[in-house]
Amino acid sequence: MKTKFEDIMVKSEKEWESMQCGEKPVILVGTATCGRSAGSLETLEALRSEADKSGIDCTIIEVGCIGLCYAEPLVTIAKPGNPAVCYGGIDAEKAKELVEKYIIGNDPVPEYALGTIGQGKIADIEKIQDTSVFKPQIRRVLKKCGSIDPANVEHYIANGGYSGLKRALEMTSEEIIDNIKISGLRGRGGAGFPTWRKWQFCHDAEGDQKYLICNADEGDPGAFMNRSLLEGDPHALLEGMVIAGRAIGADTGYIYCRAEYPLALERLDLAIKQAKDLGFLGDNIMETGFTFHIKVKEGAGAFVCGEETALIASIEGERGMPRPRPPFPAVSGLWGKPTIINNVETLASVALVMQQGAQWFSQVGSEASKGTKTFALVGKVKRTGLVEVPMGITLREMIYDIGGGILNDREFKAVQTGGPSGGCIPAEKLDTPVDYDSLNAAGTIMGSGGMVVMDADNCMVDVARYFLEFTQKESCGECVPCRLGTKQMLDILNDITQGRGKPDDIDLLEEIGYAVKRTSLCGLGQTAPNPVLSTLRYFRNEYEAHINKKECPSLVCRDLISYKIDTDKCTGCRLCFKACPADAIIGEKKEPHIVDQEKCIKCGMCFEKCPPKFNAVVCIPGQLKDGE
Amino acid sequence: MEKVKLTIDGLEISADKDKTILQAALENDIYIPHLCYHPDLEKVAVCRVCMVDVAGRGLTISCRAPVEEGLVVKTDSEELKKVRKVPVQLLFANHKTDCITCGKNDDCELQRIAKYLGLEADELNRLRFAEMDDPIDDSNPFFDRDPNKCVYCGICIRTCSELQNINAIDFSNRGYSTRVSTFGGGPIVESRCESCGECVVRCPVGALLPKTTEQPAREVKSVCTYCGVGCGILLGVRGHKIVSVRGDGENIVNRGSLCVKGRYGFGFINSPERLTKPLIRKNGELVEAEWDEALDFAAEKLKSCKSDEVAVFASAKCTNEDNYVIQKFSRAVLGTNSVDHCARL
Numbered sequence: 025m026k027t028k029f030e031d032i033m034v035k036s037e038k039e040w041e042s043m044q045c046g047e048k049p050v051i052l053v054g055t056a057t058c059g060r061s062a063g064s065l066e067t068l069e070a071l072r073s074e075a076d077k078s079g080i081d082c083t084i085i086e087v088g089c090i091g092l093c094y095a096e097p098l099v100t101i102a103k104p105g106n107p108a109v110c111y112g113g114i115d116a117e118k119a120k121e122l123v124e125k126y127i128i129g130n131d132p133v134p135e136y137a138l139g140t141i142g143q144g145k146i147a148d149i150e151k152i153q154d155t156s157v158f159k160p161q162i163r164r165v166l167k168k169c170g171s172i173d174p175a176n177v178e179h180y181i182a183n184g185g186y187s188g189l190k191r192a193l194e195m196t197s198e199e200i201i202d203n204i205k206i207s208g209l210r211g212r213g214g215a216g217f218p219t220w221r222k223w224q225f226c227h228d229a230e231g232d233q234k235y236l237i238c239n240a241d242e243g244d245p246g247a248f249m250n251r252s253l254l255e256g257d258p259h260a261l262l263e264g265m266v267i268a269g270r271a272i273g274a275d276t277g278y279i280y281c282r283a284e285y286p287l288a289l290e291r292l293d294l295a296i297k298q299a300k301d302l303g304f305l306g307d308n309i310m311e312t313g314f315t316f317h318i319k320v321k322e323g324a325g326a327f328v329c330g331e332e333t334a335l336i337a338s339i340e341g342e343r344g345m346p347r348p349r350p351p352f353p354a355v356s357g358l359w360g361k362p363t364i365i366n367n368v369e370t371l372a373s374v375a376l377v378m379q380q381g382a383q384w385f386s387q388v389g390s391e392a393s394k395g396t397k398t399f400a401l402v403g404k405v406k407r408t409g410l411v412e413v414p415m416g417i418t419l420r421e422m423i424y425d426i427g428g429g430i431l432n433d434r435e436f437k438a439v440q441t442g443g444p445s446g447g448c449i450p451a452e453k454l455d456t457p458v459d460y461d462s463l464n465a466a467g468t469i470m471g472s473g474g475m476v477v478m479d480a481d482n483c484m485v486d487v488a489r490y491f492l493e494f495t496q497k498e499s500c501g502e503c504v505p506c507r508l509g510t511k512q513m514l515d516i517l518n519d520i521t522q523g524r525g526k527p528d529d530i531d532l533l534e535e536i537g538y539a540v541k542r543t544s545l546c547g548l549g550q551t552a553p554n555p556v557l558s559t560l561r562y563f564r565n566e567y568e569a570h571i572n573k574k575e576c577p578s579l580v581c582r583d584l585i586s587y588k589i590d591t592d593k594c595t596g597c598r599l600c601f602k603a604c605p606a607d608a609i610i611g612e613k614k615e616p617h618i619v620d621q622e623k624c625i626k627c628g629m630c631f632e633k634c635p636p637k638f639n640a641v642v643c644i645p646g647q648l649k650d651g652e
Numbered sequence: 653m654e655k656v657k658l659t660i661d662g663l664e665i666s667a668d669k670d671k672t673i674l675q676a677a678l679e680n681d682i683y684i685p686h687l688c689y690h691p692d693l694e695k696v697a698v699c700r701v702c703m704v705d706v707a708g709r710g711l712t713i714s715c716r717a718p719v720e721e722g723l724v725v726k727t728d729s730e731e732l733k734k735v736r737k738v739p740v741q742l743l744f745a746n747h748k749t750d751c752i753t754c755g756k757n758d759d760c761e762l763q764r765i766a767k768y769l770g771l772e773a774d775e776l777n778r779l780r781f782a783e784m785d786d787p788i789d790d791s792n793p794f795f796d797r798d799p800n801k802c803v804y805c806g807i808c809i810r811t812c813s814e815l816q817n818i819n820a821i822d823f824s825n826r827g828y829s830t831r832v833s834t835f836g837g838g839p840i841v842e843s844r845c846e847s848c849g850e851c852v853v854r855c856p857v858g859a860l861l862p863k864t865t866e867q868p869a870r871e872v873k874s875v876c877t878y879c880g881v882g883c884g885i886l887l888g889v890r891g892h893k894i895v896s897v898r899g900d901g902e903n904i905v906n907r908g909s910l911c912v913k914g915r916y917g918f919g920f921i922n923s924p925e926r927l928t929k930p931l932i933r934k935n936g937e938l939v940e941a942e943w944d945e946a947l948d949f950a951a952e953k954l955k956s957c958k959s960d961e962v963a964v965f966a967s968a969k970c971t972n973e974d975n976y977v978i979q980k981f982s983r984a985v986l987g988t989n990s991v992d993h994c995a996r997l
């Protein structure tokens with residue numbers, strides 16, 4: 025007799041095939057948050073009305089993000105018998121053009137195309153897998169993001185979804201944990217703790233009630249890996265959670281997701297309902313007697329609430345403050361019960377391990393870091409976006425191949441990983457492999473996947489100051505070293521960037537930073553000094569220039585730069601004179617002007633206004649005195 | 653309780669199995685700096701100054717780490733020297749240091765730690781000092797709250813919640829802006845605080861201080877006269893005046909705790925308005941009398957009354973035994989059941 029799941033699978037596959045290989049063109053529009061902020065909802069609207077107007081029968085589906093943020097809004101068109109074509113930068117106007125030329129006509133508009141997806145070739149359009157953005161990537165966790173309709177559970181099932189759960193339910197807890205152990209999966213939330221080991225602790229802990237929590241707080245500034253996954257493939261998380269619940273012996277799971285992710289929350293709510301209706305969640309899952317319920321808890325968006333013990337306090341309705349360990353949550357967590365906290369990506373990977381097998385999972389990756397990792401690649405690269413790479417890939421490949429190199433072909437200076445808890449890596453370390461241990465050795469951390477690229481225009485002291493400002497604000501204030509240490513370091517960095525630095529400050533920063541790392545109560549304080557310590561390690565000369573010469577070599581710190589007019593080039597056109605808001609430009613009409621350094625507020629207006637043909641205003645490091 | 657043996661700085665000590673390293677050390681007269689630990693309260697481990705070096709483990713927060721058989725603990729090491737001073741230096745850079753005029757001078761845990769760690773002026777002068785100008789809350793009639801001296805150990809908060817069950821105060825804001833606040837942040841006198849002062853006696857620094865900090869020359873064991881509980885107190889005497897009251901930690905009745913009256917209500921003792929002699933109303937006016945005269949007068953009057961014409965009102969300031977005798981006297985001698993007592997304040 026066929027099981028109910030097989031019936032569902034057959035039905036789902038039919039639905040998926042009818043869409044994939046049907047008679048109608050299929051149009052996919054990326055409407056995750058990133059697409060929406062680039063205007064994809066207008067694109068969607070334009071496609072719909074244009075298709076309506078011309079009376080064309082086609083299927084238009086909203087999908088998640090395929091990660092090409094630099095090219096949003098993204099539209100993919102699959103015409104029967106042809107590979108799908110992915111287009112970038114499609115606003116409402118271009119959308120109309122696509123309908124006219126490619127849906128109605130037969131011109132695939134290669135100018136807008138980023139690449140083809142699937143079997144077959146289209147003249148003048150590369151296969152997307154062969155483009156330099158995608159070539160080094162291996163998309164596993166994000167595979168379905170952007171290709172399935174996240175609101176349609178059948179799409180998920182037709183692509184292997186919930187088969188991992190089916191398999192897991194046929195196993196004992198020990199067997200599931202064993203599979204995860206063989207896969208080599210380590211936590212994707214930051215620290216990279218082996219997932220199986222944590223599960224084992226919780227599985228072995230005594231207690232009639234255990235909990236699973238999915239950490240979807242994603243507080244790192246600039247990180248959006250988890251959001252994209254939740255928006256583009258929410259069932260992957262649910263499947264992973266039920267499997268994890270089964271492995272550790274929990275019957276209840278919480279998803280702690282920040283309230284600033286309304287679309288993710290909406291998709292989760294729908295997915296939970298769908299999974300319940302299909303018997304993949306709730307009581308008696310897949311008729312095995314296993315029960316697992318999922319509740320969504322909206323967080324108010326404090327960075328520290330991503331820390332697991334603070335997160336637990338927050339779910340309990342307490343102030344989101346970390347608790348000292350031991351006891352570890354795996355032994356005594358939510359309401360004092362054994363609890364496992366895993367990141368969204370970790371749990372989605374769990375589903376993949378169970379679907380495709382532990383061996384498959386560990387085929388890619390490096391020796392101690394198996395599988396793939398998603399990154400939000402941002403900053404001064406040509407192609408920003410959400411990428412997924414096999415661990416062990418070098419930073420250079422990520423920045424120059426996937427990211428396309430530095431914006432405007434400027435010089436690379438540093439790359440920051442791990443968000444406010446991580447550090448900056450300089451050019452000479454660009455060949456560092458991206459895995460937990462190599463990044464640690466280089467003075468940073470893998471973190472949850474933020475990767476910010478910086479060029480010569482970034483001042484490293486200012487970068488450190490920026491991150492410190494963040495952690496200082498986000499410190500919960502409970503323990504002394506973090507509450508006062510981050511503040512002290514920020515005060516010092518403010519002094520340095522504003523010209524009040526003292527020669528001894530570098531040592532002081534190092535001493536305080538070290539002590540804060542060693543003595544803070546939770547991971548926030550234990551990692552907060554990293555941006556400072558790593559920039560001190562690799563860019564000490566910049567600190568010294570700020571302190572000793574009162575110069576900002578990157579021309580970022582206002583108090584340590586000066587504007588000056590080259591009197592040989594100045595024609596006295598008076599454009600700068602009129603633009604200066606501080607009346608700091610002196611000079612007669614048609615005579616060379618000069619900047620009154622006492623009055624200058626370093627706004628740079630003169631620099632901007634001086635016509636390129638004269639180019640007489642220069643910005644230089646250091647504090648000029650009047651008359652210099 | 654099962655005992656375990658461990659060594660601290662080479663000294664072998666034994667401790668109950670359920671003790672922490674810090675407790676074991678303190679019981680054996682070995683000092684380890686600590687600020688947020690209090691024996692009566694939950695251990696929150698937030699000040700981070702109680703670090704010790706445990707062989708095989710490295711830096712360990714001693715106030716939460718349980719003792720274990722064979723632990724080898726050092727209270728000082730190169731690594732400790734390197735990191736332990738920093739939190740304390742930072743506390744000083746964020747503290748109003750008017751020690752000489754502070755009511756906590758010489759009895760302050762922060763001073764004690766600073767002295768133990770040997771903080772030096774050169775080290776402190778490198779730091780950026782914060783401006784300490786938060787307003788003082790002097791609304792309570794018995795104690796003041798000075799946030800500029802608070803080290804945010806949370807002892808007051810835990811006291812109010814764990815021991816007193818009042819929950820008048822908690823942390824508000826976060827990070828560097830963290831403060832100890834009443835609900836809504838108003839003055840403490842308008843909060844649900846009962847002025848018991850339990851937090852005040854536990855505050856390790858001068859952030860919570862009684863309004864009067866006059867120091868006694870000696871202390872005398874006594875029993876609180878306010879109610880029948882009979883809390884043990886230590887009356888602080890200076891010259892011929894009682895200038896302070898402390899709960900007697902050794903007294904099994906209250907183990908050091910007191911209520912607002914017992915702790916702060918001793919002003920009457922030296923009050924010039926206090927009655928020191930009995931008064932008899934003569935021609936409508938109260939006139940001072942000698943005890944013999946007053947007692948004779950009272951006895952005469954009682955004798956002349958019928959049972960149902962008298963009622964007896966006893967004082968909570970008398971002992972339970974006194975009160976027992978007075979009700980016996982009322983019922984058996986005076987023949988009235990109309991007996992009452994003032995202990996319902």
Ligand SMILES: Cc1cc2nc3c(=O)[nH]c(=O)nc-3n(C[C@H](O)[C@H](O)[C@H](O)COP(=O)(O)O)c2cc1C
Pocket residue numbers: 210211212213214215216217219239240241242243244327328329330331332333365366367368370371472546547548
């Ligand atoms: C200050 C701080 C913030 C954190 N924020 C997150 C977060 O947003 N998401 C996350 O998954 N883990 C975060 N973590 C890590 C978690 O505490 C925890 O280690 C992780 O969720 C465990 O999941 P994993 O084993 O699957 O990686 C944070 C840790 C700290 C100290």
Ligand code: SF4
Pocket residue numbers: 328346498499500501502503504506507544545546547548549550
């Ligand atoms: S390290 Fe910072 S965030 Fe963590 S408990 Fe201490 S004060 Fe709070």
Ligand code: SF4
Pocket residue numbers: 808811812816818819820821844845846847848849850851852
């Ligand atoms: S005096 Fe008593 S009631 Fe008032 S805050 Fe302190 S402990 Fe709480």
Ligand code: SF4
Pocket residue numbers: 801802803804805806807808809832851854855856857859860
């Ligand atoms: S007032 Fe005193 S007891 Fe309360 S947190 Fe501040 S220092 Fe600690």
Ligand code: FES
Pocket residue numbers: 685686687688689696697698699700701702703713714715716
């Ligand atoms: S006394 Fe141990 S951390 Fe405060």
